Amino acid sequence: MTKQNITLNVNGRDHAIAVEPRRTLVDAIREDCGQTGTHIGCEHGICGACTVIVNGEPVRSCLMFAAQADGKNIRTVEGLAKGDELHPMQRAFMEHHGLQCGFCTPGFLMLAVGVLEREPDIGDDDLIDVLSSNLCRCTGYQNIIKAVRAAAAEMRGK
């Protein structure tokens, strides 16, 4: 299958890569850009483990082709911390034991950060609706909800 040349901007850095038109964005991020923090849980858009932020919006990177993200700004979990300083969302997940195996965690972090950046004053009911769009199999969600509420308060305070 012929490949096409595209540029993915991942966490501020351009990656000039050649991909088949059918290559998913998540495969390109992981395999072609070497950023394996974004995980693949179902490849059919339900679990949300692959959630990244594309041009400011949380998206399922398994449901988007890499070619569709050509030239767009992509943020992944690797871009959340500033050097050694964790993002408030990452810190809140640690403080509230919002992760166990950690596989779904990057997707939840990017989902929550993406939504709160757009809607810092989101209501609690809407927030739980948003969080119900990703799956976690370890925590039973309550600690994730607590962590996101805490980080939301901190992000609003800034």
Place this chain on the structure above:
Amino acid sequence: MRGSFGEHALPRVPLTPTLSPQAGRGRTGSGAALPEKGKYIGRSVPRLEDRPLLTGQGRFAADISFPNQLHMRVVRSPVAHGTLRGIDASAALALPGVHAVWRFADVAHIPPIGFRLTGLTELEPYRQYVLANNTVRYVGEPVAAVFAENAYLAEDAADLVALDIEPLAPVLDAAADTGAFDAGHSTETTILEKSFGDIAAAFAKATHIVALDLSIGRHTGVPLETRGAIATYDEARDLLAMYGAAKVPHWNRDRIAQMLGRTVENTHLYEGHVGGGFGIRGELYPEDVLVCAAALKFRRPIKWIEDRREHLIAANHSRQQRHKVRAAIDADGRILGIDNEFFHDNGAYMRTHAATVPDLAAAMLPGPYRVPAYRARGHIRLTNKTPCGTYRAPGRYESTFVRERLMDAIAAKAGIDRIEARRRNLIDKNAMPYDLGVSTLGTQVIYDSGDYATLIDKLLATADWAAMQRDCKTRRAKGELVGAGFAMFVEKSGLGPFDKVRIEVAPDGAIEVITGVASIGQGVETVVAQIAAETLGVDYGTIRVTHGQTDRIDRGMGAFASRATVMCGEATRQAAVKLRESTLAAAATLMQTSADRLDIVDGEIVRTGAGGPSMPFAALAAAQNGLTAEAEYRQSHMVYPYGAHVAQVRLDSGTGAVIVERYTIAYDVGRAVNPMLVEGQIAGGFAQGLGGALLEEFLYDENGEPLSVTFADYLMPTAREVPHTGILVTEDAPSTLNPLGLKGAGEGGVNPVGATIASAVDDALGKPGAVTQLPVTPQRLRALIKTN
């Protein structure tokens, strides 16, 4: 009460792993009994595991790659039962970049996968080969394996492999007629029996007999990370390595070496991060063996990453059983005997767990109650569905549902309150240790400790059961369908027979605890570090815990049966005691005093009582050119935590939904090393239990075609469905079998959820015994409401 409720009463600590612990406390010589709550043991310290997982630096199976690797794609049977007459791989092999296509003939020298637990010899004819030979027995069975230059190409090629399969009639109901597995074997593999007491006499003298026919749905662990395996072969060193191991790396290493004609010295398994275990992940599967065999054959790294559809049809399923149970009771509702005949659906083959799940179901069914006479007869049957293994609380999620349905029915028959029926039958704390009279997993079931009555009191007070009853009554009078449910259970944990730990201190003072257990996301690194740090007298954040690496320690049992904290925890404590003793002996010489006048506090070797010069632990390690200590903890008996759950539910008669309004869990773990992690285990288990109670079910059509192959069909709870849960962790009955009093915490959250929800739904319907089948899906609930 030495318990804690929710987050409120827990000692909250600073939240960086390098926190400085609270003020030191005196210690009196090495090996002394540990205090009730130590500097680390009993504290909710933050996890050491979290940072790489939060920053995208995890190393899960799919994150492992090697130069020049080939990707494997498994061609799976699309037919539930049939004769495999031929495989045409020519079109696949014609694709550029396709390296090879394997079929049975290519792996005919590899024996079938053996049994890890409960491996009855009569089950051996039912073992699974890594590729199907001339019969396919479930949709998803590996039939061929494609090896290609990249994953997309491997999948393209797999689609081009043409299978010639002549369909045969499938067997789909394990409780109906049996069929033929092959020419010489029935689909009824064996019947297991467990019994004690005089069951005939019990029924002869019964005032009432209660009989139920109950079914538990087929569902399973479904970790968020699918399976994966990457094998490499280093010809120069004759070293076979497999990455992506989990749960039982040493056992799998031994078997892979054996199956491929190698030795345990030149075969190694490496566990990276593991995206959830729950019993199903890390067992030895056909794909693990295939990548290893292919790496040996092709002399190239072989990578296999499962997709979600494959996972839902090829990784172990669990739980599906039907029980026809009867209880003989006296006029007061006291149990005289329980007679249970059940049908266990193990799917198409006997995998590594062999008879484990039905055996546990039979052994653990009596639970916390005094049962004078008991008989269990379990038909272990095969069907043309995905093979089964264990899933968190294996056999107990099932048997607790059966027993607690029975207790509700006994209460109704005797005309007494549901809680009172249980109280009348509880095993008294003074009867501990209590020999149940059956064995499972090669060990006699002897409850080591437990105060069941006190736990009921605490749970009902915490959940405010009395107020809940009033609330339900008031609302029911107004037409709402609301109800409360209760269920109780005994868990098992800490399966031996051994665990081994070595602690190495490098000359620079770095401390590494090397264990034979595995981490499946449960926080074992933190817990082991807490125990080592407490015993040794150093900061837990300075300890690195190594697990799941077969080249670092020669033996290990892995992580299953809620065993890691109990078995590895005690082995760690023993190794740390030894290391502490040798450290203080060496320090005594250097510091010109005796060892009994020295202590290690916060990583500093100090004189007890009087002041005077001290020396850093690291300086002693340097002086000794490193230190090491090793311990192997052996234990032939399990330890038995216990708990109870309360639910309040509302039924939506329009949609058939069960809305869980309140849920409270009490669980006695003997001693909680890290209460935050114990609560995390309980909360996560509860969500899985709720899935099995209301949502999750693998369905098949009449031809054996699986219908639950995506997350749109196989529904797992989301943040919307899982309510806030009150969690009461108690420490009223420390284990008497290990010095710290530890019992495992992994399975008490999931065990009775099906039973509790069923009890609450009955109550809401005002019809005891209405729920006979899990999950209580909207369709089934609407049918119950209509017939009400």
